[in-house]
Amino acid sequence: MSDRMKSTYAPFPAYTWPEGKTSAALFSVDVDATAPFLWEHRDHLPERLARLELRRFGLRSGLSRLLDLFARYGVKASFYVPAIVAETDPDLLPALLNAGHEIGLHGYFHELVRDVDDREFSAAIEASLDLFLRQTGRRPVGFRSPAWEMTPHMLREVKRLGLSYDSSLMGFDHPYEIDDVVEIPVQWALDDAIFYKFEGSGNDRQAPVSGAAVLDDWLAEWRTLHRFGGLFTLTVHDWISGRAQRIALLEKLLEEITAESGAWVATAEEIARHHVASANSGHFAVTSDIPAAIGPRRFGFSS
Numbered sequence: 001m002s003d004r005m006k007s008t009y010a011p012f013p014a015y016t017w018p019e020g021k022t023s024a025a026l027f028s029v030d031v032d033a034t035a036p037f038l039w040e041h042r043d044h045l046p047e048r049l050a051r052l053e054l055r056r057f058g059l060r061s062g063l064s065r066l067l068d069l070f071a072r073y074g075v076k077a078s079f080y081v082p083a084i085v086a087e088t089d090p091d092l093l094p095a096l097l098n099a100g101h102e103i104g105l106h107g108y109f110h111e112l113v114r115d116v117d118d119r120e121f122s123a124a125i126e127a128s129l130d131l132f133l134r135q136t137g138r139r140p141v142g143f144r145s146p147a148w149e150m151t152p153h154m155l156r157e158v159k160r161l162g163l164s165y166d167s168s169l170m171g172f173d174h175p176y177e178i179d180d181v182v183e184i185p186v187q188w189a190l191d192d193a194i195f196y197k198f199e200g201s202g203n204d205r206q207a208p209v210s211g212a213a214v215l216d217d218w219l220a221e222w223r224t225l226h227r228f229g230g231l232f233t234l235t236v237h238d239w240i241s242g243r244a245q246r247i248a249l250l251e252k253l254l255e256e257i258t259a260e261s262g263a264w265v266a267t268a269e270e271i272a273r274h275h276v277a278s279a280n281s282g283h284f285a286v287t288s289d290i291p292a293a294i295g296p297r298r299f300g301f302s303s
């Protein structure tokens with residue numbers, strides 16, 4: 001951690017964006033499709049269709065609507081694809097690249113961090129890299145962890161494999177470095193899943209939130225981040241935000257953001273490249289310290 005962070009709560013120096021830009025906006029799509037469902041039922045797939053069909057809507061309809069929307073506003077986005085989704089649909093990665101978008105890693109099976117150990121994580125990310133390379137002829141440069149959990153081991157692996165950045169953590173609302181890995185931060189409040197995800201599985205936490213309320217929220221966050229000079233990272237999913245009203249909402253959002261000439265709309269790859277080449281590099285560097293467990297200092301609390 002830099003001395004500045006240890007010694008003072010004075011504001012950090014402002015994050016600087018390319019000439020003429022006061023903030024940045026990153027549109028990202030996690031193309032999860034059926035992968036999380038297949039992972040959840042990895043030992044035995046039930047003979048049931050509802051959640052499979054709900055998620056298959058993503059690659060059938062949702063994705064093409066998102067691609068059409070980005071094309072109309074001239075937006076290049078970052079798509080994070082579990083390798084199993086690309087393996088099942090080998091035309092997907094080349095199609096995303098042909099449309100000018102970035103593709104990044106998102107687990108092999110969308111395996112969750114709590115379900116795999118370090119060795120399994122390493123094997124999965126290496127296999128994902130191989131698959132991307134085989135299908136597209138080039139290596140992706142970005143990683144985004146399924147469900148946005150990370151460990152120090154995962155950061156070491158991102159570095160060892162020569163990737164340019166991770167996009168899973170939230171320690172700043174502009175790019176920074178953690179254990180010398182460039183972090184392109186995300187934010188739960190800018191994730192469509194927390195508002196809309198509803199699978200009818202009995203485990204849903206809430207009914208889907210109204211699109212109008214979500215648009216209000218996202219616009220307010222974007223306007224304020226623009227004023228603060230931060231990074232607006234929106235994360236949507238093929239099978240969630242591809243639904244009719246949600247596409248219309250994204251259209252209104254893109255309309256306002258792309259009309260602001262001071263907002264730099266860029267892919268995560270471009271933003272990571274800017275970070276290391278700019279004066280920001282090294283000014284927002286932290287380490288992945290995990291404190292010791294509280295243990296005996298619990299003053300007799302029983303749990």
Ligand SMILES: [Zn+2]
Nearest residue numbers: 030032146147
């Ligand atoms: Zn995901």
